[in-house]
Amino acid sequence: MAALNNNPAEKKFIVAGLILLSAGFLFGLTGALQYILPGFLKQVFSFERTRPLHVSSIVFWILLCAIGAVFVYLQQHTGKNIYSPLLLRIQLGLFVIDIILIMVSYCFGVFGGREYWEFNPLLAIPIIAGWLLFGYNFIRSVGSMKNQPVYVWMWLTGIVFFLFTFLESYLWIFPYFSRHIVNDMTVQWKSYGSMVGAWNMLIYGSSLFLMEKISGNKLYARSKIAFILYGTGLFNLMFNWGHHIYTLPTHHYIQYISYAVSMTELFILGRIIFQWKSTLTAAQKYGHHMAYRFLWLADIWIFLNLLLAILMSIPAVNVYTHGTHITVAHAMGTTIGINSFLLLGIACDILQDACVPARLNTRLLKKGLQLTNGSLFVFWIALIAAGIVKSKWQMSTVKPAYFELMLQLRPYFMTFFFAGIGLTTGFMVIIIPLLRHYYRCIRQGNEEQDMMNQRRTEAA
C-alpha cells in the first residue's frame, strides 16, 4: 500500500491545507480582537478584510485536505495509482495560485461582496476548472461504480454536488436572479446550504474509509445501514437548506420542505445515541491510534452540533436563534469540532504514513488535542451564551442601541477570544509536528534517492 502513495501531489494538498488552517486561525484571532477592541486596525485592515481572509482560509483548508484525502484513500481502496498524476498536479497548481490571488485581492480591498464565502467572480474560474479536473481524474481512477462501498459513492456525490452548488452560487451575476434581494438571497442560500453538505460528503466518506482501515472491518461500508445513512445525508443536502432563510419573505413551501426534511436528521441523532455504548467500546479498543482519537472526538461534536442544528431547523426556535451568535456557534462547532477534527485525523494518518521508519511524536499531538478540545468547548459555550443575550435583545420590543448590546456582549467576546488563543495553540501543537514529520520524511527520501543514484553511478 505504502508504495502506491509515493506521488506527493495529493499529500501537498494536505500540507497546503494545514498551512491555510494556521493562517485561518491567525486571521480569526485578528477578527476576534476587532470585536473586543473596537476600531483595532480600522484604517489599515478593517473587519471587512479580516473576515473573508479567515473564512476563505478555513474553507480552502477543508477543500484541499478533503481532495488530498480522497486521492490517497482512493489509491489505497483500488490498489492502483490514480488515473493521471499530471492532472492532479495541474489541479494543485490552479488551486494554489488562485488561493494566493484571492488572499491578495482581499488585502487590496477587492471583494465579491457576498455573505459567507466570497471573492471576485473571475477568481472562481480556476476553481471550477480545477474541480472539473478533480472529477474527471476521480471518475477515471475509480473505473466502475459497480459494488463500490458507500465511501466511494459519498466521494462522487461530494464532487458532483460541490460543482453544481458552486456554479449555482454564481447565478447572481445574471440580473434575472440578482435584481431583487429576496430572489438573490433565496438562490444564494440554496446553493450555500447544499455546498456545505457536498464537502461534508467528501470528509465523511474519507472518515469512513479511515475507520475501516483502523478497525479492519470491511463490512460496514457495504452494509444497508451505511447506505441508508448516506441517503439521509444526501436527502438533507438536497432539501434541507431552507432553514437558513426561514425569516426571508420567500415562498412558504421552502420553509415547510426544509422543516420536514431536517427532522429526518433525528434518525441520525437517534442512531448516535443508540450506538453510544459501542462507540465507547471502540474508543477503548482503538484509543492508542492517534487518528482514531480525532474521529472519536468528532463523534461527540457531531452529537452536540446535530442537536443544535435540529433545534435551529424548527422555524419557531429559529426565530430566536437566527441572526445571533448561536448560528455562529453551530457554524464554528461543525467547522472545527467536526470537519477539522476529522480532517486532522485523516491528515495524521496520511502524513504519518509518509515514511514508515520515522515515527511521529504522538505524545505532543495528544496534548494538542486535549487543549484544542477543551478550548473549543469554552469557545462554543461563549458563543451560545452571547447568542442568548443577542436573542433577548432581538426579541425585546424596545431595543437599546446596537453599541450597548455590543458592550453587554464584551465579556462573552473576551472569553471567545481567549478560548480562540487556546484553540490556535492546540492546533499549532498538532500541525507543526505533523508538518515537521512530513518534511523530515521528504528529506530522508531525498537522501535515500541521492545515495541510490550515487551507488548506481559508482556501479556504472
Add this chain to the structure above:
Amino acid sequence: MLSQKQIVIALTIMLLCFLSYSSFIYLDLPVKGNDRYMSALEGKKVWQQYNCNACHQLYGLGGYLGPDLTNLYSKRDTNYIKAFISSGTTVMPDFHLSEKEKNQLLVFFKSIDASGKSDPTSFTINRDGSIEQ
C-alpha cells in the same frame, strides 16, 4: 448490502426530485415584476464592492460587528444614514464613498426595506412550529 440496481434507482429518483425542485425555484422566484427593482441594482453593487455584508446583516444573514440594516431606511432619515456612511463610526472606517455611491446605496436600502421585515418580533409562531410574517 443494497443491490446495485436499488442504489441507482434511489439515487436517480432523488436527483430528479432535486433538479425539479431547483428548476422550480429558478423559474418561480419569490418576487415577480423584477424590472422595477433595477434601480436598486447599482446600490447592491456598492454594497458588494465594499463588502458591507462582512459586518452587517440583511434578514439576519451577514456579519455581527454592525447592526442588521434590512429596515434601516424606515427607521432613520436619509441624512442620518448618509452622515453615518460619510464619517464612519468607532468600528466602521470611512470608505470615502462618492455622493453618487451614497445615493445608490440609499436606493438599495429603500428597496430592501420595502421587501419585508427582519425584526423577529414581527413574526407569528404557528402551532405546528412554522412561522409567518
